[in-house]
Amino acid sequence: MKKNDSNIKKAIKYLNNNECIAIPTETVYGLAGNAYSDKAVSRIYKLKKRPRGNPLITHYYNINNLKKDCEFDNTFIKLYKKFCPGPITFVLKLKKKSRVSKIITNNSNSVAVRFPSHPLTRKLLKKINYPLAAPSANISTSISPVSRQDVVDEFGPKLKFVLDGGYSKIGLESTIINLIGKPHILRLGGINSKLIYKLINPLENKNKKKIKIKVPGTSKLHYSPGIPVRLNAKKNYQNEAYILIKKRKKLDKNYFYISKTNNLKEAAKNLYKTLRIIKKNGYKKIAIEKIPNINIGEAINDRILRASKK
Ligand code: AMP
Ligand code: MG
Numbered sequence: 001m002k003k004n005d006s007n008i009k010k011a012i013k014y015l016n017n018n019e020c021i022a023i024p025t026e027t028v029y030g031l032a033g034n035a036y037s038d039k040a041v042s043r044i045y046k047l048k049k050r051p052r053g054n055p056l057i058t059h060y061y062n063i064n065n066l067k068k069d070c071e072f073d074n075t076f077i078k079l080y081k082k083f084c085p086g087p088i089t090f091v092l093k094l095k096k097k098s099r100v101s102k103i104i105t106n107n108s109n110s111v112a113v114r115f116p117s118h119p120l121t122r123k124l125l126k127k128i129n130y131p132l133a134a135p136s137a138n139i140s141t142s143i144s145p146v147s148r149q150d151v152v153d154e155f156g157p158k159l160k161f162v163l164d165g166g167y168s169k170i171g172l173e174s175t176i177i178n179l180i181g182k183p184h185i186l187r188l189g190g191i192n193s194k195l196i197y198k199l200i201n202p203l204e205n206k207n208k209k210k211i212k213i214k215v216p217g218t219s220k221l222h223y224s225p226g227i228p229v230r231l232n233a234k235k236n237y238q239n240e241a242y243i244l245i246k247k248r249k250k251l252d253k254n255y256f257y258i259s260k261t262n263n264l265k266e267a268a269k270n271l272y273k274t275l276r277i278i279k280k281n282g283y284k285k286i287a288i289e290k291i292p293n294i295n296i297g298e299a300i301n302d303r304i305l306r307a308s309k310k
Pocket of ligand 2: 135
């Protein structure tokens with residue numbers, strides 16, 4: 001416990017100096033910097049090699065801290081009460097007097113915000129008086145990191161500090177919902193879209209128009225392990241790493257289980273970790289067994305589909 005406290009102190013020191021550090025969240029690790037500082041935010045883009053046009057998610061401790069920067073309505077409050085802190089990101093309208101760096105939002109009047117639930121990062125957010133901009137802590141287009149070691153593998157000594165919070169519990173990015181105009185999901189993720197839509201009052205939103213927003217994280221090539229990925233594979237070919245979700249009778253050194261019992265939550269948690277292991281082992285190709293397209297399986301399928309694009 002003491003170690004965690006001294007690491008949080010260290011993290012705050014870096015952040016106060018406009019440095020970026022990696023932080024643990026329940027979805028994936030984030031590359032974090034002071035969201036009110038152009039200098040800190042520029043460093044995130046540079047380190048990640050992220051195109052400037054791709055906006056960042058800003059992380060807050062709670063709704064009170066958000067009030068200064070964003071406008072929100074009843075739909076937001078309902079979703080916030082049900083799912084936050086947790087793996088859901090909201091696109092909201094910025095207030096005119098908001099202090100969020102314009103670099104984060106690519107000069108637009110909307111911002112994506114999230115309230116992560118990882119206890120260590122919550123402790124950190126509570127102690128600072130600014131929100132944290134934090135995209136996933138990986139080089140642009142590659143696989144998101146789910147442990148301290150993954151982050152170190154991505155950035156090496158270029159990144160000065162990683163707050164170690166163990167393995168990410170969910171292992172896939174947050175669900176993003178646009179609440180400007182008629183609410184709609186922009187990216188599938190940690191919270192199933194059906195649960196979200198169930199809570200949204202259709203009458204309240206009846207006359208609102210769907211406002212189109214471009215989400216670069218949903219572009220075709222993303223979450224890429226850098227080698228070809230074949231989906232819905234019934235078997236694997238020689239030397240092809242085979243990702244499985246159900247236990248097979250046969251033994252094969254090329255089998256990699258993300259679950260042995262068809263457990264989708266477990267599969268989500270193990271997916272990115274397994275893709276990294278396969279790459280480290282020098283495989284040149286990956287086959288993936290069919291993943292049921294229900295619950296978090298929808299988000300898994302979304303990611304592996306994009307990982308399979310050339
Ligand atoms: P990541 O970099 O992996 O954390 O992903 C962040 C995702 O949030 C990307 O897909 C961004 O395009 C999306 N995003 C961030 N800010 C906004 C915004 N203001 N409007 C729409 N999408 C956003
Ligand atoms: Mg990312």
